[in-house]
Amino acid sequence: MSEANTESFEEVKKRLDEIVDAVADDDLPLDDALKLYEEAVQLGLRASSLLEENLQENNALYDEEHSEDVQDAGEEAPNASEPDVSAEPALESN
Numbered sequence: 001m002s003e004a005n006t007e008s009f010e011e012v013k014k015r016l017d018e019i020v021d022a023v024a025d026d027d028l029p030l031d032d033a034l035k036l037y038e039e040a041v042q043l044g045l046r047a048s049s050l051l052e053e054n055l056q057e058n059n060a061l062y063d064e065e066h067s068e069d070v071q072d073a074g075e076e077a078p079n080a081s082e083p084d085v086s087a088e089p090a091l092e093s094n
Contacts, residue, residue: 008046008050009047009050009051009054012046012047012050013047015039015043016040016043016044016047019036019039019040019043020040022036023037
């Protein structure tokens with residue numbers, strides 16, 4: 001996650017924790033509980049979006065790193081288009 005996204009995710013998580021604590025209060029009026037529920041749903045969607053962005057960034061970095069590894073391995077590997085014909089044929093067993 002980029003630095004800005006990390007901070008935003010932490011803020012979202014902190015606020016969700018605050019909402020959980022507030023809703024646990026038996027004296028919380030129903031209207032307030034419903035407002036907090038709506039806020040929590042929006043925060044949950046935001047957190048999900050931030051995590052998805054992070055996953056896409058990580059996948060792109062992974063793909064980039066591994067494509068370089070594959071290219072490097074291709075340069076070191078023998079030519080795969082030429083079959084190895086030096087092997088002796090298998091002996092037939094009776």
